[in-house]
Amino acid sequence: MWLLLAFWQGLVDLPGDLKDWLPDLRPPEISVPSGPLKGTVDRIVIDKSDRMLIAVQDGKPARVYTVALGKSPEGDKQRQGDGRTPEGIYHVDRRNDRSQFHLSLGIDYPKPDERARAKAAGIDPGGDIFIHGQPNGRVAPGYRITTDWTDGCVALSDGEIEELFAATPVGTEVEIRP
Numbered sequence: 001m002w003l004l005l006a007f008w009q010g011l012v013d014l015p016g017d018l019k020d021w022l023p024d025l026r027p028p029e030i031s032v033p034s035g036p037l038k039g040t041v042d043r044i045v046i047d048k049s050d051r052m053l054i055a056v057q058d059g060k061p062a063r064v065y066t067v068a069l070g071k072s073p074e075g076d077k078q079r080q081g082d083g084r085t086p087e088g089i090y091h092v093d094r095r096n097d098r099s100q101f102h103l104s105l106g107i108d109y110p111k112p113d114e115r116a117r118a119k120a121a122g123i124d125p126g127g128d129i130f131i132h133g134q135p136n137g138r139v140a141p142g143y144r145i146t147t148d149w150t151d152g153c154v155a156l157s158d159g160e161i162e163e164l165f166a167a168t169p170v171g172t173e174v175e176i177r178p
Contacts, residue, residue, distance in 0.1 A: 032061050032062060032063055032064055033062060036163065037055060037057075037062060037063045037163045037164070037166075037167050038167075039057055039167065040057070040167055040168075040169060041055045041056065041057060041062070041164070041167045041168045041172055042056050042057055042058065042059070042172070042173075043056040043172065043173045043174075043175070044056065044092075044131070044164075044168070044172060044173070044174045044175070045174075045175045045177070046067065046085075046131075046154055046174065046175065046176045046177065047177050048069055048073055048085060048087070048176065048177060048178055049177075049178060051066055051067050051068070051069065052064055052065070052066065052067065053065045053066075053067045053131070053154060053156065053164075055164060055167065055168075057167075063163070063164075065156050065160050065164070067154050067155060067156060068144070068145060068146065068147065068148050068149055068150060068154075068155040069085045069148045069150060069152075069153075069154060069155075070082075070083045070084050070085045070148060070150050070151060070152040070153070071083035071148055071149060071150070071151070072084050072148075073085055073148050075087075075178075076088070076178075077109070077110075077114075077125070077126060077129075077152055078118075078123070078125070079118065079123040079124060079125060079126060080123075080124040080125065080126035080127075081126065081151070082126070082152070083151060083152060084152055085129070085150075085152050085153070085154060085176060086107075086109045086110070086114070086129060086152065086176060087176050087177065087178055088109075088111070088114075088175075088176060089173065089174075089175050090107045090108050090109055090111070090129075090173075090174045090175075090176065091107070091108050091170075091171055091172065091173055091174060092105045092106065092107065092108075092131075092168055092169070092170050092171060092172045092174060093106050093107065093108040093170060094106035094170065095165065095168075095170060096130070097165075099130070099132055099133070099136075100135065100136055101130070101132035101133050101134060101135055101136065101153075101155070101161075102132065102133025102134060102136060102158040102161055102162075103132065103133055103158075103161045103162060103165040104130040104131065104132035104133070104153075104161070104165075105130060105131045105132070105161075105164070105165060105168055105172075106128075106129070106130050107129040107130060107131065107174055109125075109126075109127060109129040110125040110126070110127060126152065129152055129153055129154075130153045130154070131153065131154045131155075131156065131161070131164065131174070132153055132154070132155055132156070132161060133155070133156060133157065133158040133160075133161035133162075134155065134157065134158050139158075141158070142157075142158075142159070143157075144156075144157040144158075154176075
């Protein structure tokens with residue numbers, strides 16, 4: 001059972017012959033431990049289509065959060081101002097406890113290949129992509145904006161970003177899936 005759950009969440013890969021009949025299957029929900037997130041997050045997986053962020057500890061889902069994305073979330077980020085959330089493998093490269101959005105974890109977008117692609121196309125790839133909380137002073141405590149509202153970032157509630165921020169060091173891998 002764990003193998004299937006891990007496959008659905010992309011934590012492990014399966015042989016091609018098994019993948020041929022499994023991709024359309026989805027678990028009804030991910031089972032995670034209850035209680036506060038303790039220890040350090042090893043990896044973060046963001047599934048854009050399901051609006052889900054999975055905090056992984058010791059190779060297992062430890063917490064699942066519902067997220068808001070960029071205003072135009074379909075597809076990979078191409079340029080500054082397109083409202084898309086990038087897709088790919090990134091890392092947390094900074095932590096900001098004085099963010100305009102409560103707390104934030106910076107993502108190392110754009111990568112060198114994304115910069116090169118943008119330069120070849122004559123466009124600005126954008127940057128400053130974060131996992132963050134709600135806008136300071138614009139959302140009542142305990143509430144969240146539930147629509148896709150960011151400029152490409154991944155937004156949690158303030159309480160959720162507090163929990164994730166405390167458990168996520170610089171260098172943590174962040175996989176953002178379509």
